[in-house]
Amino acid sequence: MITHIAGANIIAVDKEHGTRPFVGDILIEGQKIAHVGAAVPTPDGAKKIDGQNRLVTPGLVNGHVHSWEAMFKGRFDNMPLEIWMLYSYPIVGNKALDPRLIYLRSMIVAMESLKNGVTCLVDDIIELPTQGMEAIDAVFDAYDEVGIRANVSGNIMDRPFIDTIPFTREYLPADLIEEVLKIETATVKGYLDFATAAVKKHHNRSDRLRYLVAPSGPQRCTDEMLKATHDFAREIKSSYHIHVLETKVQAVTGREFYGKTLVEYIDSLGVLSDLTTMAHSIWVTDSDIARMAERQSSIAHNPISNQKLGAGIAPFRKLLDAGVNVALGSDGISSNDTSRMLDVMHVAGLLHKVTTPNYDRWPSAGEVIHAATMGGARSAQQHTEIGSLEKGKRADLVLFDLETLNFTPQNSLENHLVYCENGSSIDKVFVNGEVVVDGGELTKVNEKALLQELRGRYEAFSAHHAGVEKLNRRFEPYFRKIHERCCGQDIGLNRYSATPAEWYMT
Numbered sequence: 001m002i003t004h005i006a007g008a009n010i011i012a013v014d015k016e017h018g019t020r021p022f023v024g025d026i027l028i029e030g031q032k033i034a035h036v037g038a039a040v041p042t043p044d045g046a047k048k049i050d051g052q053n054r055l056v057t058p059g060l061v062n063g064h065v066h067s068w069e070a071m072f073k074g075r076f077d078n079m080p081l082e083i084w085m086l087y088s089y090p091i092v093g094n095k096a097l098d099p100r101l102i103y104l105r106s107m108i109v110a111m112e113s114l115k116n117g118v119t120c121l122v123d124d125i126i127e128l129p130t131q132g133m134e135a136i137d138a139v140f141d142a143y144d145e146v147g148i149r150a151n152v153s154g155n156i157m158d159r160p161f162i163d164t165i166p167f168t169r170e171y172l173p174a175d176l177i178e179e180v181l182k183i184e185t186a187t188v189k190g191y192l193d194f195a196t197a198a199v200k201k202h203h204n205r206s207d208r209l210r211y212l213v214a215p216s217g218p219q220r221c222t223d224e225m226l227k228a229t230h231d232f233a234r235e236i237k238s239s240y241h242i243h244v245l246e247t248k249v250q251a252v253t254g255r256e257f258y259g260k261t262l263v264e265y266i267d268s269l270g271v272l273s274d275l276t277t278m279a280h281s282i283w284v285t286d287s288d289i290a291r292m293a294e295r296q297s298s299i300a301h302n303p304i305s306n307q308k309l310g311a312g313i314a315p316f317r318k319l320l321d322a323g324v325n326v327a328l329g330s331d332g333i334s335s336n337d338t339s340r341m342l343d344v345m346h347v348a349g350l351l352h353k354v355t356t357p358n359y360d361r362w363p364s365a366g367e368v369i370h371a372a373t374m375g376g377a378r379s380a381q382q383h384t385e386i387g388s389l390e391k392g393k394r395a396d397l398v399l400f401d402l403e404t405l406n407f408t409p410q411n412s413l414e415n416h417l418v419y420c421e422n423g424s425s426i427d428k429v430f431v432n433g434e435v436v437v438d439g440g441e442l443t444k445v446n447e448k449a450l451l452q453e454l455r456g457r458y459e460a461f462s463a464h465h466a467g468v469e470k471l472n473r474r475f476e477p478y479f480r481k482i483h484e485r486c487c488g489q490d491i492g493l494n495r496y497s498a499t500p501a502e503w504y505m506t
Contacts, residue, residue, distance in 0.1 A: 001433070003028040003395075004042045008051025009402065009413060012036055012389040013058050013373045019366035021413045026056060028395040031207065031433040036389050049428075053403050055413055057369075058388050059119025059149075059396035059431065060341040061376025064241075064279045064300035064329025067109040067123050067139065071101075071461060072334035081247045081309045081335075082165060082479050086472040088334045091161050091180055093468040094128040099138040101461065102127075104454040106142035109339050111447055113148060115440065116340040116423040119396040119431045120149040122300070122329070122380050124214045124241055124279070130186070131155075133197065140202045140209055147436035147444045149396060151380050152202070153214035153241060154195055156229065157221055158186040164220045165249065166256040167485060171478040188228050199236055208432055214241040218262050219253050223269055230271040239277050239381045241300075242266070245288075246280035247311045252486040263288035272297055277327065277379045281319070282312040289315070289322045298325040298379040301371065303347045305331030316352045317361045327379035328372045342423050345372050349418045365414040395433040400425045 005026040011019050014036070027035035027043070042048050072088050079087075097105075106123075113121060121143070127135045131154050143150045162168040162180045169177060195211065203211045213233035215221045221229075233240040244262050245251055254262040263284060266272045274296040281299040284292070292299070301314050319326055328348055330339045345368050353362045377387025386396050400407070400417075404425040407416050429437035436443055 001030065002034075002043050002046035003049065003433075004040075004046045005049045005051045005054070005056060005399070006042070007039065008399075009055045010036065010389060011055065011057045011369065011413065011417070013370060014388045014390050019369045019414055021055070025051070026389065026397070028430065028433050031394060033389060033391055033393050033395050035391060049399070053401065054427065055400040055402055055407075055417070056389065057117075057398050057400070057417070058373040059386065059398055059429065060117045060345075060372050061120045061122070061327065061380065061387065062113060062118050062330055062339060062341050063122050063277070063327030063376040063379045064302055064331055065109065065121055065123055065339055066126065066332035067106050067121075068126050069332035069334035070105045070108045071458075071465070073108075073337050076334055077308075079309070080483055081311060082249050082483050083476060084309060084335065086475055086479065087469050088332070089126060089128065090468050090472040091475060092183070093471040095464070096127065096129065096132065096135065097461075099134045101457060102135050102138040103142045104450060104457070106139045107146060107445070107450050108454065109333060110143055110146040110148045110150075111442060111445070111450070113339045113341070114146065114429055114431075114437050114442060115426065116342055117398040117426050117429060118148075118339065118341050119398070119429060120151075120376065120380065120382070120386060121339075122151045122212065122239070122241065122277075122376070124153045124155050124212070126155040126216070129183070131194070133194070133201075136198055136202070140205060143209055144206050145445060146442070147208075147431050147434060149208040149386070149394075149431055151210045151212040151239065151382075153212035154191070154198060155214045155216050156186055156191045156225065157216040158188065158191070158225045159220055159222060160185055164217070165479075165482060166253050167482045168478070171481050172475070173478075176475060176478075188222070188225050191225070192228060192232060195232060203236060211236065211238060212241055213238045217243040217250075218266050219250065219257060226266065226269055226271050230273070230275070233275050237381060238275070239379060240271065240273070240275040241277050241279065244278035244281055245283040246306075247309070248283060248489075249483060249486040251283035252489055261285055261288050263291055267291050267295065275381065279329065279331075280306065280311070280314065282306060282314045284315065286318070289318055289324060292319075292324045293322040296325075298327055298375070300327045300329040300379055301348065302329045302331035302336070302344070303351045304344055305329075305335040307347070307351070308337075309335055313351060313355055316348070316363060317356075320367065325375055325378045326371045327376040328368070329376075340423060341372055342421055345369070345418050365412070365418040368418050369414060395430050397430050398426060399428040401427045
């Protein structure tokens with residue numbers, strides 16, 4: 001099958017053009033791009049798409065999302081991370097979801113993503129109390145059927161939860177500590193056995209789906225687990241995806257647990273590398289940033305989630321200037337409440353303008369687009385396959401209708417994409433050369449039926465989770481004290497000042 005997109009406006013994000021738009025043709029042969037550039041004749045038998053009044057971009061890459069949270073969309077607000085996790089990732093009272101509900105949950109994320117121009121997800125899944133093969137099967141099945149590209153994790157932690165946050169044994173009463181310590185923790189061998197089986201079953205499935213190695217965070221894993229999972233990531237050519245320095249509590253954690261920053265700590269273990277993507281990386285020091293650049297690691301920047309949880313503002317400009325690869329992510333569908341990456345791009349373009357009055361250092365629309373495409377592809381270890389429109393790469397691309405309100409009147413296409421577009425102009429989405437969204441509608445699944453099925457199952461789920469929330473509410477007064485104590489400490493990074501503009505002056 002050959003598709004010829006003729007005379008389109010193109011933002012290729014390639015070495016020649018970067019994010020500067022140009023007019024040209026694109027040929028898709030099978031799963032790959034065969035031509036991008038000057039006008040060419042339509043090959044015999046090809047399907048021709050008139051590109052006039054169309055903008056073609058690489059598919060967006062969501063560099064960090066938790067599909068687990070889709071069941072909590074719109075459920076929580078005004079909680080910092082360590083409090084919010086008590087309800088969205090509860091410590092006690094969990095029971096495994098049945099595979100069909102996991103399938104529907106994953107579909108919600110995939111459908112919203114594709115309709116918003118996202119062709120690749122980095123989905124860091126945390127199943128509680130533990131992740132079984134049926135659970136991960138359900139996620140892979142959903143993403144396979146809807147047609148999206150995805151890296152799907154088995155998120156892992158092998159330290160007792162109360163030993164992942166400082167001061168818990170000082171504040172929590174003995175009965176709660178005893179209750180938590182009864183919960184069985186994972187083992188390195190157990191995880192590697194599971195991951196090996198998951199890789200055998202799903203890695204490179206449908207030529208779109210991969211298994212992702214994702215230790216939850218340095219403070220949540222033993223040294224042995226951190227090292228073993230990094231070795232395993234290298235073996236299967238996966239990204240090494242890990243949460244690092246998301247909150248000020250985590251900044252204090254590094255000092256309290258290890259006498260150094262969490263970036264220094266993982267570097268000392270040899271797991272800060274070119275494979276490593278650190279989700280968030282808000283509370284990093286200048287020295288941390290230099291280490292990250294030297295090791296050629298990436299960050300997944302989640303500007304909407306970071307704001308909703310009051311976590312702070314990542315030093316976007318410093319990271320870019322140092323040479324750290326920056327991807328963009330929505331984060332979970334509870335700490336953000338959607339997986340729409342065009343929203344994330346919009347906020348990323350705006351947020352960092354309030355961090356400094358030096359407007360020469362504000363992000364450009366082109367930098368935001370690069371982070372949402374090539375930055376995400378590099379973070380996922382797929383930059384040789386996706387992230388830009390170039391000959392030989394996978395045909396993951398998005399066609400926007402330029403005759404919509406969002407592009408009228410038309411000025412800078414880069415600015416329109418970041419600051420005006422909300423997904424309503426998307427006409428077609430290709431993944432691996434296949435049209436998975438056409439006329440703004442999904443082509444491979446029945447969206448209406450899937451939404452109806454999930455709504456029919458949600459009342460029972462919500463009632464059960466309300467009971468889980470009640471159990472975990474017992475921990476909140478003590479975690480509030482820990483949050484307040486950590487946020488009151490001076491760690492040399494002024495990001496909790498009276499106004500957001502003073503959080504990170506550069």
